[in-house]
Amino acid sequence: MGTISVSLHWVYPSSSIVSGRVRVGVVPRLPVDGVSFLLGNDIAGGRVVPVPEVVDNPDPAYTGTETDRSVFPACVVTRAQERKMKNVYDVSSLYQAVCDPDPRPPNEKDKSPPPSVERIPEGSELELVELVDTITKSKVIECQQNDESLQKCFEAVDKPVTKESNVAYGLENGLLVRKWTARPSVGVSECVYQVVLPTLFRQQVLSLAHDYTWAGHLGIRKTYDRVLRHFFWPGLKKDVIRYCNACKICQLAGKPNQGVPRAPLFPIPVVGEPFDRVMIDCVGPLPKTRAGNQFLLTIMCCATRFPEAIPLRKITTKAVVKGLIKFFTTFGLPKELQSDQGSNFTSSLFASVMRALAITHQTSSAYHPESQGALERWHQTLKGMLKKHCLSAQSDWDEGLPFVLFAIRETTQESTGFSPNDLVFGHTVRGPLQILKEQLLGDKQHTVTNVLDYVAKTRERLHLACELAKESLSATQKRMKLRYDKKAVKREFLPGDQVLVLLQVPGSSLSAQYCGPYTVEKCVSETNYMVRTPERRHPLRLCHINMLKEYRNGDKNKPVHPSGSSHNVAQGPV
Numbered sequence: 001m002g003t004i005s006v007s008l009h010w011v012y013p014s015s016s017i018v019s020g021r022v023r024v025g026v027v028p029r030l031p032v033d034g035v036s037f038l039l040g041n042d043i044a045g046g047r048v049v050p051v052p053e054v055v056d057n058p059d060p061a062y063t064g065t066e067t068d069r070s071v072f073p074a075c076v077v078t079r080a081q082e083r084k085m086k087n088v089y090d091v092s093s094l095y096q097a098v099c100d101p102d103p104r105p106p107n108e109k110d111k112s113p114p115p116s117v118e119r120i121p122e123g124s125e126l127e128l129v130e131l132v133d134t135i136t137k138s139k140v141i142e143c144q145q146n147d148e149s150l151q152k153c154f155e156a157v158d159k160p161v162t163k164e165s166n167v168a169y170g171l172e173n174g175l176l177v178r179k180w181t182a183r184p185s186v187g188v189s190e191c192v193y194q195v196v197l198p199t200l201f202r203q204q205v206l207s208l209a210h211d212y213t214w215a216g217h218l219g220i221r222k223t224y225d226r227v228l229r230h231f232f233w234p235g236l237k238k239d240v241i242r243y244c245n246a247c248k249i250c251q252l253a254g255k256p257n258q259g260v261p262r263a264p265l266f267p268i269p270v271v272g273e274p275f276d277r278v279m280i281d282c283v284g285p286l287p288k289t290r291a292g293n294q295f296l297l298t299i300m301c302c303a304t305r306f307p308e309a310i311p312l313r314k315i316t317t318k319a320v321v322k323g324l325i326k327f328f329t330t331f332g333l334p335k336e337l338q339s340d341q342g343s344n345f346t347s348s349l350f351a352s353v354m355r356a357l358a359i360t361h362q363t364s365s366a367y368h369p370e371s372q373g374a375l376e377r378w379h380q381t382l383k384g385m386l387k388k389h390c391l392s393a394q395s396d397w398d399e400g401l402p403f404v405l406f407a408i409r410e411t412t413q414e415s416t417g418f419s420p421n422d423l424v425f426g427h428t429v430r431g432p433l434q435i436l437k438e439q440l441l442g443d444k445q446h447t448v449t450n451v452l453d454y455v456a457k458t459r460e461r462l463h464l465a466c467e468l469a470k471e472s473l474s475a476t477q478k479r480m481k482l483r484y485d486k487k488a489v490k491r492e493f494l495p496g497d498q499v500l501v502l503l504q505v506p507g508s509s510l511s512a513q514y515c516g517p518y519t520v521e522k523c524v525s526e527t528n529y530m531v532r533t534p535e536r537r538h539p540l541r542l543c544h545i546n547m548l549k550e551y552r553n554g555d556k557n558k559p560v561h562p563s564g565s566s567h568n569v570a571q572g573p574v
Contacts, residue, residue, distance in 0.1 A: 018043055042262055055547075064359060093193050133239070141174045143198035149234055150176065153196050169196070178232045194232040205231055206243045217253075220244045246552050252514045260502075260549045262488050277302040277336040280324070280343070281373045282315045283383070289396035295325040296401075300375045301331075305376055306420035309405060311398040317347045328357070336360045338372065341542070344447045364527055365544035381408070406431070491545060493520045493529055498551040501531060501543055517551035 006025035013022060016481045022043055030038065144150055153176060156169045166181040176196040197205060208225045209215055210224045213225050218226070224240045235241075244250065279302060284295035293311040297320055300307050310323040328334075337354065339345040354361040364371030382404065389400035410429055428434065491498060500514035518541075521530040527545045 013037070013039070015039075135204065137175060140195070140198065140201065141176075143200045144176045144196065147198040147200075149199060150196060153178070153234070180228075180232070192229060194228070194230060197231045197233045200232075202233060202239065206239065211242075211245060211247055211249060217247065217250050240248050248517075251549070251551060252516075257392065260546065262264075262546050274304045274306070275301050275331045275334050277338070278334045279338045279372050280320075281340060281372060281375050281379070282320070282342065283309075283379055284315065286397060289398045291396070293396075293398045293400055296382075298326050298375060299324070300378060301420075301424075302374070304420050304423035305374065306331075306424050307382075307405065307408055309401060310383065311401060315344055317344045317349045320344050321350065321353050324353075333357055334359060336362060338362045338364060340364050340372065363542065365542055365547065370545070378408075492526075493523070493545070493548065493550075495520055498553055499529075499531065499548045500551050501533070501541070502547040502549065514549060517553065 004027075006027050008023055009026050010021050010023055013019065017039065024037075024043075030036065050495050135233055144154075153169055157171060157176070159169070168179040170177055170179065178192065178196050180194055181191050181203050205227060206223075210215055210223045215226075216224075223244055224237055227236065227240065279300050281298050282295055283298055286294055286296065288294050289311075291311070292313045295312045295315045297310040297315070298307065299310075299311055308327055310326065312319050313324060337359050339361070344350065345364065346362075351361065385404045385407070386397045386400060386521040389395075390397055390405060393400055406429075410431060411421045497520045498517040499520055500516040502514055519532045521532045521540060523529055524542065529543055529545065529548065530544050531548070533539060533541050
């Protein structure tokens with residue numbers, strides 16, 4: 001059997017088995033059609049283990065015998081297999097490498113382990129090596145000469161430098177360079193020699209300066225300064241701005257303490273009739289009480305701000321429905337019910353109960369508690385009062401809940417100007433302060449009135465109180481909107497726009513705040529949009545505009561083409 005001489009080359013395979021720099025022999029073609037690379041198990045590091053197959057009549061041509069145990073491991077080698085191996089040729093005998101012979105004695109060669117692969121860092125490090133090998137001086141010179149955007153730069157070569165100008169162009173062995181003297185800021189001028197980069201290689205340089213592993217995804221100014229220290233081309237600043245703005249990682253992570261501008265406020269319309277519209281939510285888990293309660297079902301009337309809190313052991317749909325039925329049997333069935341997008345409020349059982357009771361169910365935007373601002377603010381007050389009661393009374397929170405609710409209901413609300421009890425019952429509810437007052441003033445004989453007069457006066461008093469509360473609530477909403485809209489920015493999206501959705505990740509400051517990009521399906525209102533999220537559990541998601549950010553899928557992955565015709569090469573960096 002003859003041998004052939006082949007040249008050895010360094011190649012960089014990238015696969016799930018091996019990645020890195022490997023020295024292999026190169027031939028014009030392999031004897032097997034469709035195969036361009038043979039990976040031996042010595043290079044693979046023993047990762048490829050043949051799968052044994054049991055057959056009744058083995059084919060002698062495909063016995064699969066191995067000659068080198070260090071390359072082809074076998075569990076058991078019988079004496080018969082060893083005799084067969086004497087007549088099997090090694091594939092390495094077909095090739096003779098053009099390199100220095102191995103100086104080691106034959107006995108040391110047999111005992112040595114399989115040759116290891118010389119590896120380089122994977123991922124972006126391998127990309128850096130490929131990038132450096134791609135951008136050669138000869139290619140840059142050739143592209144510079146054929147790049148129309150650099151025509152004015154070539155015309156400025158060897159022109160005399162004036163005192164007003166701090167830029168000069170020249171050729172270094174055929175390579176167009178730019179000498180730039182930075183403006184002195186602290187009395188020291190820095191002279192920088194920059195390679196004038198043609199269009200073909202600008203994308204790679206911007207990637208190295210911004211999203212490469214060692215670049216750190218810095219902002220526009222720092223990325224621009226980093227490029228300017230080594231390279232230049234007309235329209236550099238615009239290209240850096242466009243590249244950084246289109247970076248997906250930067251858009252997903254966002255800047256610390258900098259969110260999207262909030263949209264103008266649209267308050268919920270004031271409702272005139274008590275309990276026509278109610279808001280519900282769940283609070284918890286709270287410390288488990290002796291009764292087993294860990295959660296609260298909270299309910300609030302939008303017109304009177306009358307609150308209710310029902311302790312629950314669990315907040316499943318069945319438990320929530322039972323709590324609502326208890327509330328409805330006391331205050332009547334509302335026309336509209338608003339909740340968030342919790343699974344217990346969006347289940348089919350909850351929807352069927354709402355249909356059976358003729359209640360219109362509306363859900364607020366996801367991750368936007370401002371949609372139920374009055375209820376969320378009351379949660380803060382309720383938790384603080386329960387905590388204080390537990391500290392003072394040394395009892396569970398569910399035991400002090402009725403007393404806390406009584407205190408809240410008889411307190412005047414700033415937004416309405418009345419207490420919830422005044423707007424619901426039409427009179428001052430008798431409490432501890434009323435008892436003390438009666439004791440000091442003595443029991444006075446109340447005027448006896450008939451039922452019709454009492455009902456008429458009570459109805460008139462309630463009507464007047466509700467009208468005043470409605471006016472006060474409207475005035476409060478106007479003042480709130482005026483303060484809120486001072487820093488608001490009007491934004492809008494159209495169906496088909498690409499957006500990023502802000503998803504809160506509690507307890508992880510390094511996690512991306514935004515997810516996406518997703519596609520806007522339709523506009524529901526001035527502030528709410530239906531966004532298509534195909535890879536999530538809900539393919540359609542109702543999102544408030546404050547949770548959306550425009551996704552700039554700009555020309556980051558396209559060649560950078562500057563507007564070089566309008567650039568004055570005699571000026572400073574652009």
